[in-house]
Amino acid sequence: MTALWWQAGVIYQIYPRSFQDTNDDGIGDLTGIGRRLEYLVSLGVDAIWISPVYPSPMVDFGYDVADYCDVDPRFGTLADFDDLLMQAHRRGLKVLLDFVPNHTSDQHPWFVESRSSRENQKRNWYIWRDPAADGGPPNNWISDFGGSAWQWDKATRQYYYHAFLKEQPDLNWRHPAVQAAMYDVMRFWFDRGVDGFRIDVLWHMLKAADFPDNPPNPAYRSEMGEMHRLLQLHSTDQPEVHRIAADMREIADSYGARGQSERVLIGEVYLPVDRLMQYYGDTRPEVHLPFNFQLIDTPWGARSLAALIANYEAALPSGGWPNWVLGNHDRPRVAAKRGQAQARVAAVLLLTLRGTPTLYYGDELGLSDVGIEPSQVRDPRELREPGLALGRDPVRTPMPWDESENAGFTTVKPWLPLNADWPTRNVARMTEDSQSILTLYRRLIALRRNCLALSTGDFVLLSGEGEILAYERRHDAERLIVALNFGGRPHRLQLPDWARGSRLLLSTVDDATLVEGGAILLRSNEGVVLRAG
Numbered sequence: 001m002t003a004l005w006w007q008a009g010v011i012y013q014i015y016p017r018s019f020q021d022t023n024d025d026g027i028g029d030l031t032g033i034g035r036r037l038e039y040l041v042s043l044g045v046d047a048i049w050i051s052p053v054y055p056s057p058m059v060d061f062g063y064d065v066a067d068y069c070d071v072d073p074r075f076g077t078l079a080d081f082d083d084l085l086m087q088a089h090r091r092g093l094k095v096l097l098d099f100v101p102n103h104t105s106d107q108h109p110w111f112v113e114s115r116s117s118r119e120n121q122k123r124n125w126y127i128w129r130d131p132a133a134d135g136g137p138p139n140n141w142i143s144d145f146g147g148s149a150w151q152w153d154k155a156t157r158q159y160y161y162h163a164f165l166k167e168q169p170d171l172n173w174r175h176p177a178v179q180a181a182m183y184d185v186m187r188f189w190f191d192r193g194v195d196g197f198r199i200d201v202l203w204h205m206l207k208a209a210d211f212p213d214n215p216p217n218p219a220y221r222s223e224m225g226e227m228h229r230l231l232q233l234h235s236t237d238q239p240e241v242h243r244i245a246a247d248m249r250e251i252a253d254s255y256g257a258r259g260q261s262e263r264v265l266i267g268e269v270y271l272p273v274d275r276l277m278q279y280y281g282d283t284r285p286e287v288h289l290p291f292n293f294q295l296i297d298t299p300w301g302a303r304s305l306a307a308l309i310a311n312y313e314a315a316l317p318s319g320g321w322p323n324w325v326l327g328n329h330d331r332p333r334v335a336a337k338r339g340q341a342q343a344r345v346a347a348v349l350l351l352t353l354r355g356t357p358t359l360y361y362g363d364e365l366g367l368s369d370v371g372i373e374p375s376q377v378r379d380p381r382e383l384r385e386p387g388l389a390l391g392r393d394p395v396r397t398p399m400p401w402d403e404s405e406n407a408g409f410t411t412v413k414p415w416l417p418l419n420a421d422w423p424t425r426n427v428a429r430m431t432e433d434s435q436s437i438l439t440l441y442r443r444l445i446a447l448r449r450n451c452l453a454l455s456t457g458d459f460v461l462l463s464g465e466g467e468i469l470a471y472e473r474r475h476d477a478e479r480l481i482v483a484l485n486f487g488g489r490p491h492r493l494q495l496p497d498w499a500r501g502s503r504l505l506l507s508t509v510d511d512a513t514l515v516e517g518g519a520i521l522l523r524s525n526e527g528v529v530l531r532a533g
C-alpha cells in the first residue's frame with residue numbers, strides 16, 4: 001500500500017503573527033508566508049499548518065474567531081489566502097488551516113445574537129445556565145486560563161460557559177444547527193482547496209449534559225495553574241464527542257477520490273494515551289492524527305522515551321497512523337527544555353520515529369524561549385496568572401531570517417521581541433553553516449524523504465537502557481539504525497550481528513563518529529543514523 005502524503009510527509013507549524021511581515025505593522029501576514037515558501041521547500045517539509053488567520057479581536061491571538069469564513073485584515077484578505085494556497089500547491093506544499101470549533105469570539109455575530117435575549121433563536125447556540133441556588137455560577141468548573149468558567153450576563157440574567165477566556169464563549173455542540181453551521185465552515189475551506197485542518201481542543205467540544213461539579217485533583221499544586229485544581233472529568237472528553245469527530249471525518253473524506261483520505265484532520269487532544277487513541281475512531285473513523293504530545297512532557301532519557309514509544313506503539317488501534325510533536329505555540333520550546341546539544345538529538349528522534357512529525361517554526365534554528373519583560377507581555381494566559389511560567393509569548397517570537405534590521409522579519413518594531421542571539425541565530429547565517437542545527441534538520445528531512453525505512457517503515461526497539469536509546473527502521477531490505485546518547489559521557493554501543501559493517505549516514509556532532517567492528521562509539525549528546533542494508 002502506498003502511503004498518503006500526510007503519513008509520509010513532515011508538517012511545519014507556522015504562527016502567522018511571527019513568520020514574516022510585509023505591510024510594516026510588526027505582525028506577520030499571509031503575503032509574508034507566501035514570500036517564504038521557497039525557504040519551506042528548501043527545508044523539505046511537505047505541509048504547513050497555519051495557526052488561525054480569521055477575523056478576530058485577537059484577545060487570544062486568533063483563537064477567538066469572529067468570522068470563520070474570512071481573513072483578518074491584519075493577515076490580509078481571502079484573495080491573499082487563495083493566492084498563498086495556489087503558490088503553495090504549485091510548489092507541492094499542502095496547506096492546513098486551524099479550525100476552532102469549541103468556541104467563538106464574544107464578538108461573533110452568533111454570540112451577539114445569542115446574548116441579546118433569552119428568546120433569540122440563537123440563544124441555545126451557546127451554553128447558558130441559570131445561577132446556582134446561592135446565585136453563584138451553575139457549577140465549579142474552572143476556565144483553562146484560571147477563574148470560574150462561567151460569566152454572568154447582567155442583561156439576560158444567566159451565566160454562559162467559556163472553557164477559555166470570557167471573550168471565548170463555548171458553542172453548544174448538542175444543537176443540530178451549530179453542527180450544521182460548523183460543518184458548512186469546513187466545506188467552505190475544503191471547497192477553496194485547503195488540504196486539511198488542525199482541530200483546536202477537540203476533546204473539549206462536548207460537556208456532560210447535566211453539568212455536574214468536577215472532582216478535586218489530588219495532585220494539584222498551585223504552580224500548575226488554577227485549572228488543575230479540578231479534574232476535568234465532566235467538562236471534557238465526553239463519549240458524545242466521538243460522533244462529532246466521525247461526522248467531521250466523513251466530510252473530509254468526501255473530498256478524496258474514492259473516499260481516500262486526501263484531506264487530513266489532526267485533533268488537538270491532551271489526554272493520556274488510552275483516551276487519546278479513542279480519537280482515531282472505533283466503529284467509525286475519526287481524526288487521522290490525534291496529536292501525540294508526549295515527547296514534550298516525558299522525562300528526557302533513554303528509558304522513559306523507550307517506554308513511551310513502546311506504550312504508544314502498542315496502544316495504536318489497527319490502521320491508526322502514529323504521529324509525534326516536539327513543540328507548538330502553547331508549550332516551552334525544545335531547546336529551552338533540553339538545551340542546544342539535546343535539541344539536535346531531539347531533531348533526530350522527531351524525524352526518525354515511525355509516524356508523521358510536526359515541526360514548530362523556529363525549532364529548526366534551535367530557537368529558545370525568549371525572555372519577555374513584564375511590560376511586553378501580550379499573552380492572556382500570562383496576564384491572568386502571572387509569574388507561573390505559563391505564558392506563551394516566549395515561544396511565539398518573530399522568525400529571525402537574516403542579519404538585516406529586525407532580522408528581516410519586519411521594518412518596524414516587531415509585536416514581540418526577537419531572540420537576543422538573532423544576529424547569529426538566523427536562517428541566512430545558519431544556512432551557510434554546515435554544522436548548524438538548521439543544516440541538520442535539512443539533512444534529516446531529506447534523508448527521511450529519500451528513505452522508505454524512515455518515512456513509512458517498521459520500527460523495532462533495540463535498546464533503551466542507561467543513556468542510550470537505539471532502534472531500527474526497516475523497509476524490505478533497507479535497514480537503518482538510529483542511536484541516541486542522552487548523556488554527557490561517551491558510550492560504546494554493540495550493534496546486532498546483521499548490522500555489522502553499517503555505515504554512518506548522519507551525526508548530530510560531526511561525521512567523525514567511529515563505527516568499528518560491531519560497535520559504534522557514541523560521543524556525549526550524540527545522535528546518529530546508520531545504514532545497514
Ligand code: NOJ
Pocket residue numbers: 060063064100164200201268329330
Ligand atoms: C488551544 C490553542 O492551541 C491555544 O493557543 C488557545 O489559547 C486555546 N486552544 C483556546 O483556543
